[in-house]
Amino acid sequence: xxxxxxxxxxxxxxxxxxxxxxxxxxxxxxxxxxxxxxxxxxxxxxxxxxxxxxxxxxxxxxxxxxxxxxxxxxxxxxxxxxxxxxxxxxxxxxxxxxxxxxxxxxxxxxxxxxxxxxxxxxxxxxxxxxxxxxxxxxxxxxxxxxxxxxxxxxxxxxxxxxxxxxxxxxxxxxxxxxxxxxxxxxxxxxxxxxxxxxxxxxxxxxxxxxxxxxxxxxxxxxxxxxxxxxxxxxxxxxxxxxxxxxxxxxxxxxxxxxxxxxxxxxxxxxxxxxxxxxxxxxxxxxxxxxxxxxxxxxxxxxxxxxxxxx
Amino acid sequence: xxxxxxxxxxxxxxxxxxxxxxxxxxxxxxxxxxxxxxxxxxxxxxxxxxxxxxxxxxxxxxxxxxxxxxxxxxxxxxxxxxxxxxxxxxxxxxxxxxxxxxxxxxxxxxxxxxxxxxxxxxxxxxxxxxxxxxxxxxxxxxxxxxxxxxxxxxxxxxxxxxxxxxxxxxxxxxxxxxxxxxxxxxxxxxxxxxxxxxxxxxxxxxxxxxxxxxxxxxxxxxxxxxxxxxxxxxxxxxxxxxxxxxxxxxxxxxxxxxxxxxxxxxxxxxxxxxxxxxxxxxxxxx
Numbered sequence: 001x002x003x004x005x006x007x008x009x010x011x012x013x014x015x016x017x018x019x020x021x022x023x024x025x026x027x028x029x030x031x032x033x034x035x036x037x038x039x040x041x042x043x044x045x046x047x048x049x050x051x052x053x054x055x056x057x058x059x060x061x062x063x064x065x066x067x068x069x070x071x072x073x074x075x076x077x078x079x080x081x082x083x084x085x086x087x088x089x090x091x092x093x094x095x096x097x098x099x100x101x102x103x104x105x106x107x108x109x110x111x112x113x114x115x116x117x118x119x120x121x122x123x124x125x126x127x128x129x130x131x132x133x134x135x136x137x138x139x140x141x142x143x144x145x146x147x148x149x150x151x152x153x154x155x156x157x158x159x160x161x162x163x164x165x166x167x168x169x170x171x172x173x174x175x176x177x178x179x180x181x182x183x184x185x186x187x188x189x190x191x192x193x194x195x196x197x198x199x200x201x202x203x204x205x206x207x208x209x210x211x212x213x214x215x216x217x218x219x220x221x222x223x224x225x226x227x228x229x230x231x232x233x234x235x236x237x238x239x240x241x242x243x244x245x246x247x248x249x250x251x252x253x254x255x256x257x258x259x260x261x262x263x264x265x266x267x268x269x270x271x272x273x274x275x276x277x278x279x280x281x282x283x284x285x286x287x288x289x290x291x292x293x294x295x296x297x298x299x300x301x302x303x304x305x306x307x308x309x310x
Numbered sequence: 311x312x313x314x315x316x317x318x319x320x321x322x323x324x325x326x327x328x329x330x331x332x333x334x335x336x337x338x339x340x341x342x343x344x345x346x347x348x349x350x351x352x353x354x355x356x357x358x359x360x361x362x363x364x365x366x367x368x369x370x371x372x373x374x375x376x377x378x379x380x381x382x383x384x385x386x387x388x389x390x391x392x393x394x395x396x397x398x399x400x401x402x403x404x405x406x407x408x409x410x411x412x413x414x415x416x417x418x419x420x421x422x423x424x425x426x427x428x429x430x431x432x433x434x435x436x437x438x439x440x441x442x443x444x445x446x447x448x449x450x451x452x453x454x455x456x457x458x459x460x461x462x463x464x465x466x467x468x469x470x471x472x473x474x475x476x477x478x479x480x481x482x483x484x485x486x487x488x489x490x491x492x493x494x495x496x497x498x499x500x501x502x503x504x505x506x507x508x509x510x511x512x513x514x515x516x517x518x519x520x521x522x523x524x525x526x527x528x529x530x531x532x533x534x535x536x537x538x539x540x541x542x543x544x545x546x547x548x549x550x551x552x553x554x555x556x557x558x559x560x561x562x563x564x565x566x567x568x569x570x571x572x573x574x575x576x577x578x579x580x581x582x583x584x585x586x587x588x589x590x591x592x593x594x595x596x
Contacts, residue, residue, distance in 0.1 A: 158540030168519030168539035175493040196520040203490040217486040227399035241482035300494040306487040307448030310390040
């Protein structure tokens with residue numbers, strides 16, 4: 001497996017080196033990034049390391065979206081409400097200045113204490129949240145603001161009211177809006193990238209993932225309950241479906257891994273924010289000046305290529 | 311009659327787990343209890359003649375029922391899933407795949423191809439629940455995307471029939487990535503000016519409802535089909551909410567505005583014919 005991953009990255013590297021058919025785009029950034037990541041891939045994470053990432057991704061002290069907003073954005077103005085019936089506090093939207101440019105930010109927000117967790121619904125959005133997200137995306141599109149999304153949710157909320165107001169459909173439409181946007185978009189998984197609720201705001205030109213974040217089709221507990229018929233087998237499930245950043249990179253699901261401070265992002269918020277800010281800044285610089293049509297075509301081509309066939 | 315004053319000293323039947331209800335034969339109607347032979351159900355499009363319950367319908371039978379005879383030309387039939395994660399739960403994913411192929415005669419949970427419905431050209435993408443619960447992995451996503459391309463290239467509408475529990479867990483994150491993948495494919499179909507008509511059969515849940523199935527220009531549902539992002543069991547367990555009797559069913563989705571129409575299976579072909587005509591699909595000389 002590790003050799004496989006290395007080979008695949010090396011192959012991508014060699015392709016990128018000799019490629020001149022993507023007109024007007026800067027490839028040097030890609031090349032550098034892949035080279036750096038090759039080093040990191042040399043050792044594939046063990047089952048224990050995967051589980052460690054699951055624990056760190058859900059660590060109660062892990063920085064959340066608003067912790068990064070505080071450190072990365074100036075003059076953040078939060079947008080509330082889906083213009084239809086409610087404001088979902090599990091998904092934060094707003095406009096702010098990031099290193100000299102105005103951007104629109106979207107992110108799931110968990111809570112620190114019981115009161116806030118209840119208010120934020122543990123970061124599990126209702127359709128109202130995704131409708132707010134779509135409204136903010138369209139705002140970004142109208143005014144040419146780049147879009148940054150921070151993904152950190154156990155999943156979209158599985159409740160009766162959420163289903164009745166169209167949870168599945170709103171997740172589908174949120175992705176469709178992202179596929180249409182003519183502005184540069186960067187997504188970063190900063191904690192739990194839980195299933196449809198995560199991918200709803202992650203159909204971006206560049207998808208990043210923090211070193212100890214997880215991105216998965218189902219929670220380890222959910223997978224264990226279904227396939228092992230025992231939620232207690234979560235460790236086995238996580239080891240089997242490999243939700244860690246290194247594996248997501250290897251499978252081409254993400255474009256880059258964002259390093260975290262030693263011991264995890266919860267150890268040093270400022271340093272975690274600086275590292276995240278640098279990665280986002282770099283991604284936005286790379287996307288600057290790519291013609292709109294090509295930006296969109298490349299975004300779709302990237303997602304269209306995901307999957308492994310025999 | 312047992313004597314109410316007698317003391318029951320046996321412990322077995324008190325503490326033993328309750329016996330699971332006997333498994334019903336697949337041809338016994340869950341709606342009214344009538345039992346049918348296979349040929350009786352097949353002759354009636356697998357709809358219960360007594361109560362109208364819609365039994366699951368296999369992809370090939372569905373295509374036979376919808377497409378004009380001899381018009382269906384299958385595409386991408388040779389695609390097979392790889393096992394990128396070397397996934398092993400209680401059994402190996404490769405083994406499950408091989409078993410599903412033998413049991414269903416299909417390469418994966420979706421069959422795509424060009425067809426004519428009531429004399430009008432279209433592309434069909436039909437799912438089969440019998441293949442690993444209709445779960446969507448790399449092959450299903452790829453086939454759907456190719457169906458979009460094929461429809462766009464020919465300038466014809468795409469009709470999808472979904473029957474799926476959602477994303478295929480054994481393909482991990484790549485299964486989740488089939489959501490954005492199919493969404494991007496629908497975007498390109500729409501940009502080519504072609505409509506997507508989405509038919510939701512029982513069940514259309516999870517990743518299917520959160521991707522292409524919900525993006526139909528027109529969304530039709532079969533009577534009684536379950537259409538929810540989270541299944542009723544998950545909702546009940548996580549939230550401890552009392553579920554309404556019609557939770558997630560096509561009928562409640564119609565009431566709540568998520569579906570355009572509920573179409574009983576015997577009327578589906580004619581309804582699709584009407585829609586194809588309205589969307590301007592050319593009539594082929596018979």
